Amino acid sequence: YNLLELISFLSFFFFFLLACYFLCFRFFLSSWWTEVQMGPPDPILGVTEAFKRDTNSKKMNLGVGAYRDDNGKPYVLSCVRKAEALIASKMLDKEYLPIGGLGDFNKACAELALGPDSEVLKSKRSITVQTISGTGSLRIGANFLSRFHTVARDVYLPKPSWGNHTPIFRDAGMQLKAYRYYDPATCGFDFTGALDDVSKIPEHSVIMLHACAHNPTGVDPRPEQWKELSAVIKKRKLLVFFDMAYQGFASGDIDRDAWAVRYFLEQGHNVLLSQSFAKNMGLYGERVGGFTVVCADAEEAKRVESQLKILIRPIYSNPPMNGARIASTILSTPELRSTWLEEVKGMADRIIKMREMLVTNLKKEGSTHNWQHVIDQIGMFCFTGLKPEQVERLTKEFSVYMTKDGRISVAGVTSGNVGYLAHAIHQVTK
Amino acid sequence: SSWWTEVQMGPPDPILGVTEAFKRDTNSKKMNLGVGAYRDDNGKPYVLSCVRKAEALIASKMLDKEYLPIGGLGDFNKACAELALGPDSEVLKSKRSITVQTISGTGSLRIGANFLSRFHTVARDVYLPKPSWGNHTPIFRDAGMQLKAYRYYDPATCGFDFTGALDDVSKIPEHSVIMLHACAHNPTGVDPRPEQWKELSAVIKKRKLLVFFDMAYQGFASGDIDRDAWAVRYFLEQGHNVLLSQSFAKNMGLYGERVGGFTVVCADAEEAKRVESQLKILIRPIYSNPPMNGARIASTILSTPELRSTWLEEVKGMADRIIKMREMLVTNLKKEGSTHNWQHVIDQIGMFCFTGLKPEQVERLTKEFSVYMTKDGRISVAGVTSGNVGYLAHAIHQVTK
Numbered sequence: 001y002n003l004l005e006l007i008s009f010l011s012f013f014f015f016f017l018l019a020c021y022f023l024c025f026r027f028f029l030s031s032w033w034t035e036v037q038m039g040p041p042d043p044i045l046g047v048t049e050a051f052k053r054d055t056n057s058k059k060m061n062l063g064v065g066a067y068r069d070d071n072g073k074p075y076v077l078s079c080v081r082k083a084e085a086l087i088a089s090k091m092l093d094k095e096y097l098p099i100g101g102l103g104d105f106n107k108a109c110a111e112l113a114l115g116p117d118s119e120v121l122k123s124k125r126s127i128t129v130q131t132i133s134g135t136g137s138l139r140i141g142a143n144f145l146s147r148f149h150t151v152a153r154d155v156y157l158p159k160p161s162w163g164n165h166t167p168i169f170r171d172a173g174m175q176l177k178a179y180r181y182y183d184p185a186t187c188g189f190d191f192t193g194a195l196d197d198v199s200k201i202p203e204h205s206v207i208m209l210h211a212c213a214h215n216p217t218g219v220d221p222r223p224e225q226w227k228e229l230s231a232v233i234k235k236r237k238l239l240v241f242f243d244m245a246y247q248g249f250a251s252g253d254i255d256r257d258a259w260a261v262r263y264f265l266e267q268g269h270n271v272l273l274s275q276s277f278a279k280n281m282g283l284y285g286e287r288v289g290g291f292t293v294v295c296a297d298a299e300e301a302k303r304v305e306s307q308l309k310i311l312i313r314p315i316y317s318n319p320p321m322n323g324a325r326i327a328s329t330i331l332s333t334p335e336l337r338s339t340w341l342e343e344v345k346g347m348a349d350r351i352i353k354m355r356e357m358l359v360t361n362l363k364k365e366g367s368t369h370n371w372q373h374v375i376d377q378i379g380m381f382c383f384t385g386l387k388p389e390q391v392e393r394l395t396k397e398f399s400v401y402m403t404k405d406g407r408i409s410v411a412g413v414t415s416g417n418v419g420y421l422a423h424a425i426h427q428v429t430k
Numbered sequence: 431s432s433w434w435t436e437v438q439m440g441p442p443d444p445i446l447g448v449t450e451a452f453k454r455d456t457n458s459k460k461m462n463l464g465v466g467a468y469r470d471d472n473g474k475p476y477v478l479s480c481v482r483k484a485e486a487l488i489a490s491k492m493l494d495k496e497y498l499p500i501g502g503l504g505d506f507n508k509a510c511a512e513l514a515l516g517p518d519s520e521v522l523k524s525k526r527s528i529t530v531q532t533i534s535g536t537g538s539l540r541i542g543a544n545f546l547s548r549f550h551t552v553a554r555d556v557y558l559p560k561p562s563w564g565n566h567t568p569i570f571r572d573a574g575m576q577l578k579a580y581r582y583y584d585p586a587t588c589g590f591d592f593t594g595a596l597d598d599v600s601k602i603p604e605h606s607v608i609m610l611h612a613c614a615h616n617p618t619g620v621d622p623r624p625e626q627w628k629e630l631s632a633v634i635k636k637r638k639l640l641v642f643f644d645m646a647y648q649g650f651a652s653g654d655i656d657r658d659a660w661a662v663r664y665f666l667e668q669g670h671n672v673l674l675s676q677s678f679a680k681n682m683g684l685y686g687e688r689v690g691g692f693t694v695v696c697a698d699a700e701e702a703k704r705v706e707s708q709l710k711i712l713i714r715p716i717y718s719n720p721p722m723n724g725a726r727i728a729s730t731i732l733s734t735p736e737l738r739s740t741w742l743e744e745v746k747g748m749a750d751r752i753i754k755m756r757e758m759l760v761t762n763l764k765k766e767g768s769t770h771n772w773q774h775v776i777d778q779i780g781m782f783c784f785t786g787l788k789p790e791q792v793e794r795l796t797k798e799f800s801v802y803m804t805k806d807g808r809i810s811v812a813g814v815t816s817g818n819v820g821y822l823a824h825a826i827h828q829v830t831k
Contacts, residue, residue, distance in 0.1 A: 031671070031697035031701065032550065032640055032671060032696075033549065033694070033696055033701050033704065033705050034697075034701070035549070035551075036549050036701070036704045036705055036708055037704060037708075038703065038704045039704075039707035039708050039710070039711045040707075041707070042710065042711075042714060045499075045500070066496060066497065074494040074495075074496050076494055076495055084489070088485070088489065091477075093475040093477055094475075094477055094481075094683060094684055094685050094686045094687055095467060095475050095685055095686055096467065096685045096686050097686050098446075099443065099446070132533070132717035132718075132721070133717065133718065134718075135714075135715070135716070135717050135718035136716070136717040136718075139715060139716050139717065148434065148436070149433065150436075164714060164715060164718070167711075167714065167715035168715040170715075171712075171715045171716075239433055270432070270433060278497075282495060283495055284496055284497045285495045285496055285497050285498050285719070285721070285722035286495055286721060286722060286723060287717065287719075287720070287721040287722075293434070295432075295433075295434055296432035296434070296435075300432065300434050300435070300437070303434065303437045303438065303439045303440075304434050304437055306439050306440035306442070307437055307438070307440050309443065310440045310568075311572075313443060313536075313565060313568065314536070314540060314565060314568035314569040314571075314572045315533075315536070315540050315572075315716070316533035316534065316536050316537040316540065316688065316717075317533075317535075317536035317537075317565070318686070318688075319688070320533070320686070320687060320688040320721035320723065320724065321686035321687060321688075322687060322721065322723035322724070323721065323723070
């Protein structure tokens with residue numbers, strides 16, 4: 001009897017072990033990603049998702065930074081449509097672009113930023129590669145720094161900066177630090193704080209500067225302030241990385257918006273520069289951008305170019321052709337280029353007008369707060385100065401959606417809804 | 431003012447370097463058998479008519495250019511996964527996979543490599559077949575993985591070293607990543623037969639390896655999209671939860687538009703959601719969201735019945751021309767009087783052919799005949815036409831007789 005019991009027990013035990021083995025085997029074979037956590041949703045895009053779910057007819061999406069016309073609709077520039085028709089008529093092939101992208105685009109892209117009389121371009125001492133819009137450009141730059149700027153690991157961002165800057169540099173292996181920039185007391189530029197911080201940055205560190213239309217605050221240094229910053233940065237021997245995502249889109253004038261970049265080059269800073277055509281040409285989803293390294297001379301530029309290609313090839317081999325063809329066509333066809341300049345000025349002017357209307361309407365609502373910063377700030381975004389609790393009320397009570405830091409995309413404001421927006425803001429701030 | 435004094439001039443990319451040397455050559459009989467882009471029988475780039483039709487359709491819709499989601503165009507992702515896994519796929523029915531749009535095949539592999547580097551912490555090694563596409567190595571290395579190899583190509587037979595592969599694979603440490611070319615192996619053109627795939631699957635399962643399929647030539651290899659995807663689908667049926675990279679550069683001729691997909695097959699739909707969220711967190715600081723144009727074209731073709739059948743005919747046409755050129759090359763070599771065994775040229779499949787030529791012979795071909803190929807003796811059969819196959823056979827015979 002005991003033997004029988006023992007045998008049964010052992011049999012069951014054996015089969016139990018066998019079952020466990022197969023379960024574990026099957027389980028392990030089929031589940032590689034058990035430890036992968038659900039990640040938090042992207043904060044900026046998360047706003048749009050919440051907006052889409054809202055059923056209030058008065059809802060406003062002041063989250064993601066894409067331009068809208070005065071009817072709240074996406075706007076494809078007519079110069080873009082014309083360029084597309086031109087390109088289609090040529091029946092071009094779809095062969096791979098070179099690793100560094102479309103040559104004509106790179107040339108036009110660099111010229112747009114640096115200006116046609118640029119000494120840098122005449123000396124051929126810069127290299128520009130086509131990138132996957134601004135993000136792709138920044139990431140190539142970050143990877144390049146990580147691999148070749150071995151004297152320093154730190155990248156100094158303004159406080160605050162675009163949210164995506166941080167993971168871009170971090171994932172590339174750099175360390176993030178910050179310098180004072182935005183002054184919440186004035187909703188303006190903390191010039192003394194910035195100079196103070198920048199003057200203490202360790203030599204050879206990388207400093208990121210927003211060329212124009214600072215994202216998210218809309219607060220830009222004035223020319224005299226840029227000059228002082230340039231001097232301190234030169235003294236500290238810092239490596240300057242310009243992020244220019246809004247050339248033309250900020251003031252409506254492409255040369256004025258590129259002034260800081262060009263001034264720094266004249267002052268002898270050999271900068272890194274990221275450009276995007278997402279906003280100023282409305283080419284968002286086509287992913288058009290450029291990354292430029294200004295070097296000591298043409299020979300150095302050749303060496304840097306070869307290493308950029310070695311870096312790019314194992315990321316995506318070569319960049320997408322369509323958007324670059326459009327941008328290149330616009331920039332180098334005189335008629336299309338002037339149409340573009342008018343259209344980008346049109347977008348900038350509408351934004352400026354909405355800023356003015358918002359302040360006018362806030363005053364009409366009876367608000368006694370100082371809203372001057374809404375007019376002083378520039379570009380797509382406005383740091384309203386609203387606190388998180390106020391932002392939450394705006395969303396819950398009025399279906400007005402913005403990011404928690406109180407940033408609104410002015411592009412989402414129209415003459416049709418600016419009154420409602422002013423009313424809502426007044427309600428949560430009075 | 432000089433930040434980049436220590437930056438060395440890098441070596442030129444070997445594959446693209448061939449094209450650059452070719453361009454400089456003034457010989458009228460010159461042949462570029464280097465880079466792998468399809469050419470028609472006149473040696474010209476070929477834009478598929480289904481692509482032109484899709485473009486016209488898209489243009490007529492006057493769509494906007496708003497950002498795609500981080501994971502890309504939803505319709506594209508769906509069609510892309512269905513193309514690879516098949517419409518009856520249990521994986522798709524269970525919604526236990528996630529497919530994101532990527533910057534063609536390279537972008538897909540790199541996203542996969544980055545994902546492995548971040549989340550496959552149990553093992554750092556990626557095993558590539560020997561040889562593999564040159565770019566695989568820096569893709570995984572730059573992402574932080576370690577590269578190893580398993581025997582694959584047998585230079586003695588110019589075919590598959592099946593015993594060597596099984597032997598090596600059976601010794602790979604558990605949980606390592608193994609890269610498999612789904613069809614039309616690059617650079618050799620040597621593919622395992624179905625029975626061989628089955629044995630490989632069993633050994634891989636036994637070793638508990640994480641399978642990463644690179645499928646850059648679905649439809650382009652045999653001319654049949656289901657036949658070319660057979661290995662991927664078989665492995666899924668056998669319970670391997672694979673990673674999969676797809677490219678539409680060759681099979682739709684969308685090279686410069688950069689259209690591809692990356693798929694992770696998970697245990698269940700919940701895991702797929704978690705993986706998706708982490709893929710987006712990984713992608714956002716690389717390029718934010720993918721380019722729209724090519725994905726719209728591919729999606730339109732795959733989901734418009736008329737365009738889809740045109741596409742299937744055209745991709746079969748490309749595959750058939752390649753197969754024909756292989757046959758003509760061997761016929762012409764025999765006519766030249768070559769006594770070598772060139773059967774492998776016909777047995778190999780896809781864009782590339784590992785001729786078996788040695789570096790010295792390749793150099794003679796380039797210098798004496800202006801025939802350009804990569805040093806490993808790999809030719810792009812797509813660069814061969816009925817007009818130049820005779821010259822090629824003559825040149826090869828001269829350097830091998």
